[in-house]
Amino acid sequence: MKKYAAILTDMEQKLSEGHYRPGAKLPSVRSAAQAYGCSTSTIIRAYGELEKRHAIYSIAQSGYYAVDRAGADSQQGESAQIDLSSASPDLNVFPYLDFQHCLNKAIDTYKYHLFTYGDSLGLDRLRQTLASHLxxxxxxxxxxxxxxxxxxxxxxxxxxxxxxxxxxKTVLVEQPSYKIYLRYLEAEGIPVRGIARGTEGVDLRELEERFEHGDIKFFYTMSRYHNPLGTTTSVEERKAIAALASKYNVYIVEDDYMADLGEERSFEPIYAYNRTSHVVYIKSFSKIIFPGLRLGAAVLPEPLMETFGSFKRYADTSLLSQAALEIYIKNGMYERHKSKIYNQYAARMRALQEALKRHNEAGLITIAGTSSGIYVQFKLPQTVNLDRLTKRLEKRNIIVVTSQGCYLSDYREREKFLRISISRVMLEQIEDGVKAIIEEVKRS
Known part of the structure; x- marks a missing residue:
């Protein structure tokens, strides 16, 4: 990333996180240039861009000042609530203005083509851009x-x-796993079985046994930043899963929905290790941009393309959104926003780890070594009553998600844990939230 873009991202992040109160004066151009180690022209350009985005305003002969953030009053009124449950991106960092620009550009570029039905497989230029992006x-x-x-x-x-x-016929899913998908599989009556996944991944011997004898159509897995565990599988395990898929003619559905939120720059998904086209790779853009975008991508093996297309049937995704996303990615805005989101979440994850070190002396809560993504599993003693714990935390205005919905209904080997998400919690709330959780676990 260019120096200017990095500086702009850092400034914007400080403003969104409340480092400057509404009306507070920002550092002078000269002071900011010294702090960032750049020229004054770079700072003037960054301040000018922030002013265009209505994040700051300038007063002649005086300097630059922070603008009252939209919704700041309501956020302050809700500041007593500590949300450690939501997986949605932080409202304060939605790229409204950038994406608005891309929407306008898309209309200007594609004109009336955006208002037809289009191709059910997706906008051709977006698919070409995604090939390079992926x-x-x-x-x-x-x-x-x-x-x-x-x-x-x-x-x-x-x-x-x-x-x-x-x-x-049978879908094999990790346990625990993404609860919305588990409920969908059960509601639709689709044959589904579970296999335990712990902090170290799945038992590869058991997985091979299931692949060989379990009538497994596909194995659904999240190779990194697992929901709800937050963990990432090892290189050895990803290679082994790819090999087993080829050996037993079982497909892998790899849900890499948080691919852009991590620090593993050289990470290679299961898809990269499979040479027999047995892996479906799925990615979402909602966790980086905003949930309402409702855009994702699936990379399919050739033998699945025709059937998948017949089930999808029609173009049900806005061509305007697709065109805007293509422009957003192609012009570098996505990479810049990704860096901004990652830096914010990484700071929150560090704060969470540090708070645990300070308050978890008795070791009541066990966690895996998670440093990226948004989820952390707080594993609890089996004696804890989850319903009573969540109710007591709710009385203290702390919202959490428990493990109760993260298993198939008939799966018995369950662990008790809280799925902690740092996506929407404010940085300054993390210490109080962790401390309160540990206090309530002690009472259980």
Whole structure:
């Protein structure tokens, strides 16, 4: 990232996190240039951009001042609530103005083509851009094998319902796992079985046994930043899963929905290790931009393309949104925003780890070594009553999600934990939230 972009991102982040109160004066151009180690012209350019975004305002002969953030009063009124449950991106960092520019540019570029039905597989230029974008995650695919979906959820639902070339019927899911998908599979009556996943991943011997004898159509897994565990599988495990898929003709559905939130720059997904086209790779853009965008992408093996297309049938994703996303990615805005989000979440994750070190002396809560993504598993003693714990925390205005919905209904080998998310919690609230959770666990 260029120096100017990095400086602009840092300034914008400080403003969104409340480092400067509404009306507070920002450092002078000369002081800021010294602090960032750059020229005064770079600072003037950054301040000018922030002023265009209505984040600051200038007064002649005086300097630059912070603008009252939209919704700041309501946020202060809600500041007593500590939200450690929500997985949605922070409202304060939604790229409204950048994306508005991309929407306007898309209308100007594509004109009336945006208001037709379009291709059910997605806008051709977006699929070409995604081919280059995904290559950065070591997912190399021709645009013809990329399908734009209405979020990752649509792709997961289609894959669950459609027949696969291996003729098998059962979906194998990690336990615990993404609760919305588990409920969907059960509600639709799709044959589904669970396999335990702990902080070290799945038991590969058991996985091989299931692949060989379990009539497994596909294995649904999150190789990094697992929901709800927050953990990432090892290179060895990803390679082993890819090899087992080829050996037993079982497909892997790899949900890499948080691919852009991590520090593992050289991470290679299971997709990168499989040479027999047995991996479906799924990515979402909602966790980086905003949930309402409802855009995702699925990279499909050639044998699945026709069937997947017949189940998708029609273009159900806004062409305008697709065109705007193509411009957003192609012009570097996505990478810049990704860096901004990552830096913010990384600071919150560090604060969470540090708070645990200070308040968890008795070791009542066990966590895995998670440093990226948004989730952390707070593993609790089996004696803790989750319902009573969450009610007591709610009385203290602390909102958490428990493990209760993260398992299949008939799965018995369950652990008790809280799924902690740092996505929406304010940095300064983390210490109080962690301290309160530990105090309430002690009471259990």
């Amino acid at each position: 290559a950065g995650d070591q997912v190399f695919a021709n645009p013809e094998r990329i399908v734009v979906t209405s979020g990752a959820q649509q792709a997961l639902e289609i894959l669950a319902k459609m027949p696969f070339p291996n003729g098998k």
